[in-house]
Amino acid sequence: MRTNQPKTIHLSEYRVPAHLVDTMDLRFELFDNGARVHSTLRVRRNPESSEVSAPLTLDGDSLKLEHVALDGKELAAGDYEDTGDQLVIAGVPEQFELAVVTWIEPQNNTRLEGLYKSSGMFCTQCEAEGFRCITYFPDRPDVMARYRTRIEADKSSYPVLLSNGNPVEQGDLENGRHFVTWEDPFPKPSYLFALVAGDLVEKRDTFTTCSGRDIDLRIYVEPRNAEKCGHAMDSLKRSMRWDEEVYGREYDLDIFMIVAVDDFNMGAMENKGLNIFNSSCVLASQETATDLAYQRIEAIVAHEYFHNWSGNRVTCRDWFQLSLKEGFTVFRDSTFSADMGSPTVKRIEDATLLRTAQFAEDAGPMAHPVRPASYMEISNFYTLTIYEKGAEVVRMIHTLLGPDLFRKGSDLYFERHDGQAVTTDDFVKAMEDASGRDLTQFRLWYEQAGTPVLTVSDDYDPEQGVYRLTIQQSVPDTPGQTNKKPQHIPFALGLLGTEGDALPLQLDAADDIGSAPTERVLELTDASHTFEFYGLAERPVPSLLRHFSAPVRVEYPWSREQLVFLMSHDPDGFNRWDAGQRLAVDVIQSIVGAPEDAGIEPRLVEAYRTLLGDSVLDQALVAKMLQLPSEAYLIELASSPDVAAIHRARDQVLRHIATSLRDELIACYHRNTGAGGYEITPESIARRSLRNTALAWLLMINDEAGRDLAVQQFQEADNMTDRMGALRALVNSDYAAERSRALADFYERFQDDPQVVEQWFSVQSSSDRAGQLPQIKALLDHPAFDWKNPNKIRSVIGVFAGQNLAAFHNPDGSGYEFLADQVCRLDDSNPQIAARLVTPLTRWQKFAPAYSAMMHSALKRIRDKAGLSADVYEVVHKSLE
Ligand code: PHE
Ligand code: ZN
Numbered sequence: 001m002r003t004n005q006p007k008t009i010h011l012s013e014y015r016v017p018a019h020l021v022d023t024m025d026l027r028f029e030l031f032d033n034g035a036r037v038h039s040t041l042r043v044r045r046n047p048e049s050s051e052v053s054a055p056l057t058l059d060g061d062s063l064k065l066e067h068v069a070l071d072g073k074e075l076a077a078g079d080y081e082d083t084g085d086q087l088v089i090a091g092v093p094e095q096f097e098l099a100v101v102t103w104i105e106p107q108n109n110t111r112l113e114g115l116y117k118s119s120g121m122f123c124t125q126c127e128a129e130g131f132r133c134i135t136y137f138p139d140r141p142d143v144m145a146r147y148r149t150r151i152e153a154d155k156s157s158y159p160v161l162l163s164n165g166n167p168v169e170q171g172d173l174e175n176g177r178h179f180v181t182w183e184d185p186f187p188k189p190s191y192l193f194a195l196v197a198g199d200l201v202e203k204r205d206t207f208t209t210c211s212g213r214d215i216d217l218r219i220y221v222e223p224r225n226a227e228k229c230g231h232a233m234d235s236l237k238r239s240m241r242w243d244e245e246v247y248g249r250e251y252d253l254d255i256f257m258i259v260a261v262d263d264f265n266m267g268a269m270e271n272k273g274l275n276i277f278n279s280s281c282v283l284a285s286q287e288t289a290t291d292l293a294y295q296r297i298e299a300i301v302a303h304e305y306f307h308n309w310s311g312n313r314v315t316c317r318d319w320f321q322l323s324l325k326e327g328f329t330v331f332r333d334s335t336f337s338a339d340m341g342s343p344t345v346k347r348i349e350d351a352t353l354l355r356t357a358q359f360a361e362d363a364g365p366m367a368h369p370v371r372p373a374s375y376m377e378i379s380n381f382y383t384l385t386i387y388e389k390g391a392e393v394v395r396m397i398h399t400l401l402g403p404d405l406f407r408k409g410s411d412l413y414f415e416r417h418d419g420q421a422v423t424t425d426d427f428v429k430a431m432e433d434a435s436g437r438d439l440t441q442f443r444l445w446y447e448q449a450g451t452p453v454l455t456v457s458d459d460y461d462p463e464q465g466v467y468r469l470t471i472q473q474s475v476p477d478t479p480g481q482t483n484k485k486p487q488h489i490p491f492a493l494g495l496l497g498t499e500g501d502a503l504p505l506q507l508d509a510a511d512d513i514g515s516a517p518t519e520r521v522l523e524l525t526d527a528s529h530t531f532e533f534y535g536l537a538e539r540p541v542p543s544l545l546r547h548f549s550a551p552v553r554v555e556y557p558w559s560r561e562q563l564v565f566l567m568s569h570d571p572d573g574f575n576r577w578d579a580g581q582r583l584a585v586d587v588i589q590s591i592v593g594a595p596e597d598a599g600i601e602p603r604l605v606e607a608y609r610t611l612l613g614d615s616v617l618d619q620a621l622v623a624k625m626l627q628l629p630s631e632a633y634l635i636e637l638a639s640s641p642d643v644a645a646i647h648r649a650r651d652q653v654l655r656h657i658a659t660s661l662r663d664e665l666i667a668c669y670h671r672n673t674g675a676g677g678y679e680i681t682p683e684s685i686a687r688r689s690l691r692n693t694a695l696a697w698l699l700m701i702n703d704e705a706g707r708d709l710a711v712q713q714f715q716e717a718d719n720m721t722d723r724m725g726a727l728r729a730l731v732n733s734d735y736a737a738e739r740s741r742a743l744a745d746f747y748e749r750f751q752d753d754p755q756v757v758e759q760w761f762s763v764q765s766s767s768d769r770a771g772q773l774p775q776i777k778a779l780l781d782h783p784a785f786d787w788k789n790p791n792k793i794r795s796v797i798g799v800f801a802g803q804n805l806a807a808f809h810n811p812d813g814s815g816y817e818f819l820a821d822q823v824c825r826l827d828d829s830n831p832q833i834a835a836r837l838v839t840p841l842t843r844w845q846k847f848a849p850a851y852s853a854m855m856h857s858a859l860k861r862i863r864d865k866a867g868l869s870a871d872v873y874e875v876v877h878k879s880l881e
Pocket of ligand 2: 303307325326329
């Protein structure tokens with residue numbers, strides 16, 4: 001068992017740094033058996049700090065200190081204190097130069113924080129606290145220095161040497177070595193430092209900025225991936241243009257680089273001028289990447305690029321402010337994606353993620369506010385709450401202010417804080433100052449955790465023609481927070497007449513009904529509000545929380561008839577989809593635990609029939625509307641869920657619909673196949689999605705024609721979306737022979753491509769047929785599985801526990817024990833990944849007692865592992881409390 005408990009860090013204990021670093025001069029000597037890091041810091045006392053005689057305190061982790069000198073004078077062991085995680089030097093002058101030499105071993109770094117090796121190249125990951133694994137430094141984002149970095153390495157093994165900023169010098173050295181020196185003119189926190197050394201090919205392009213400057217764009221990849229950079233490059237150029245047009249932000253260096261790395265804990269990292277990407281988030285080709293991957297790459301390239309302003313030029317004062325950069329940047333990238341494709345579909349995707357996963361987080365033991373008040377291990381706080389809920393909070397400001405005032409606010413924010421490390425409060429203040437709006441109550445969104453619940457009721461007075469809507473809000477208790485205050489919620493709505501007409505929303509009896517808008521954003525600030533709508537000749541059907549105007553739960557007693565009506569009449573595409581989801585949820589919930597032959601709502605089948613034949617509505621929206629609510633979402637909505645029963649009920653509904661609409665599915669498949677080659681456009685993506693949904697459903701009911709179509713599509717596909725669609729359908733079918741043949745053929749064809757092998761793992765580990773525990777264990781023994789590669793770990797273990805819910809929650813508890821074993825194993829090599837994998841177990845309290853007791857004991861087994869990392873410790877202890 002772990003003996004010393006990791007320290008809790010509190011926002012309330014924030015102090016400005018006692019010392020500032022103006023410049024950081026680095027020299028890296030890279031060797032096969034390690035790296036020597038020489039650093040020279042120009043340090044001065046911070047005039048804003050009251051700690052006048054504070055010692056200089058530098059963070060360090062797993063470093064071997066070889067040398068330290070102050071103003072040229074070597075310090076002896078007694079002149080400083082090495083506490084294990086800090087180097088403390090007392091009695092330092094007002095200003096001085098500190099020189100430090102450390103020795104590190106990147107080749108043995110399996111945590112993938114700091115400097116490490118991936119497929120033979122050197123690379124870094126410094127956010128949040130990885131820089132301290134490279135050298136001693138005040139590793140906190142409010143210490144910003146100008147960096148100059150010289151990299152020395154063997155020239156034939158490492159011809160490419162990269163760091164932040166511009167290259168200023170290069171040359172050859174003795175013994176076949178060479179060097180390149182980089183200089184970054186912009187002061188930055190240490191978490192944005194990056195270095196890459198490897199044998200990489202370079203893909204180049206140029207972008208001309210709005211002021212006419214030519215920017216040199218480069219993507220560096222291993223030679224075998226040279227042809228897979230086009231999509232990322234195009235996405236980058238579109239992002240650069242968009243940020244100029246929508247936010248007035250121009251790129252600031254002369255060169256912008258992206259590097260693809262196979263072993264990476266996260267998706268990508270926004271290091272100044274040198275973004276480092278998980279290969280799976282940058283490489284794409286028609287044959288190897290699905291449409292989903294294409295869209296993800298575009299979004300992540302944009303996200304990292306947008307960080308150049310929202311994150312790098314204006315950065316975070318401390319890690320409690322993480323959502324300052326992440327929430328805002330996710331909002332920016334999601335608006336960008338909406339502009340590049342279908343805004344309604346993008347909104348549906350964002351809302352789905354939020355309602356399925358973020359709501360679950362917000363209701364679980366790790367729930368925390370968008371601006372947390374404390375943490376043990378900051379890497380546990382790169383969460384859906386910080387990212388996605390944080391983005392929703394910014395979106396609500398956008399909704400409340402409107403686009404013009406929001407833009408005024410963001411201009412003011414960037415101008416006022418350029419070059420500074422600031423807080424979420426500074427962001428809100430800029431929005432207030434630019435708009436004249438009071439966002440005092442709105443700030444509660446940053447401070448209170450938990451998903452607000454809106455309970456809506458209504459009545460109609462036919463005599464007066466008045467429709468009354470009452471909305472009550474409550475914010476649930478979360479760990480450490482009770483008795484919460486009402487929040488400021490923008491609530492968009494419309495009212496529909498019996499013919500589906502959008503009715504005018506007249507809130508004042510005296511107003512002229514002719515000029516009333518048909519959609520309004522009501523502002524909720526109290527625990528309860530009643531709104532009266534005048535001049536209504538009939539009882540309207542309400543369309544509530546349009547386009548998901550706030551990250552809240554809405555409860556209203558919709559009848560199935562109203563939902564069917566909204567599904568085909570709501571002018572708001574988002575709410576059409578939402579009505580369909582609510583109807584499907586209601587139908588599935590009503591047969592959970594019911595006998596096999598329970599009747600299934602005919603109106604749901606009819607609604608799907610209409611959708612399958614609809615060629616007028618945006619096909620991308622139709623494709624979304626055809627997806628039944630996921631198991632994960634159904635579980636999130638249930639209290640004390642019985643996973644097996646939910647799985648059965650959902651399956652039963654799906655099969656019933658597929659059986660009833662078998663001919664329509666075949667027709668839909670054919671209508672969306674052939675005609676028009678492969679393109680990455682919303683229309684063509686929607687067509688692929690429709691035909692693959694039809695295929696999946698046909699195979700769910702063991703349709704032989706469907707099977708033949710799947711086999712044929714699998715063999716003839718000219719793109720990964722179709723090949724994977726067919727493979728997935730076969731894998732999830734009862735056609736065992738076709739399933740194994742397709743899996744073997746797929747592996748044979750793509751075994752040399754790690755990103756495709758990851759998809760091959762995922763399609764099996766997510767399947768309730770191919771992904772039962774013995775098969776999952778076999779995947780871990782497969783030669784392509786690699787315990788050091790986070791993507792492989794995620795695609796087998798993460799996908800099994802997060803997406804194959806019926807197998808993971810096997811009533812015999814084997815799924816939980818399996819996950820506990822893997823977490824313990826990974827805790828020693830990569831604690832960040834181990835801590836993330838624990839997530840499904842942390843929700844134990846939610847489940848029906850039989851499940852929850854076994855989840856609890858699996859967690860306790862992890863807790864009792866010897867030498868548990870701080871990362872896993874925090875997650876496990878908070879969920880057992
Ligand atoms: N800051 C990165 C992003 O959101 C995510 C990240 C965090 C990457 C920590 C690595 C480590 O773009
Ligand atoms: Zn980010």
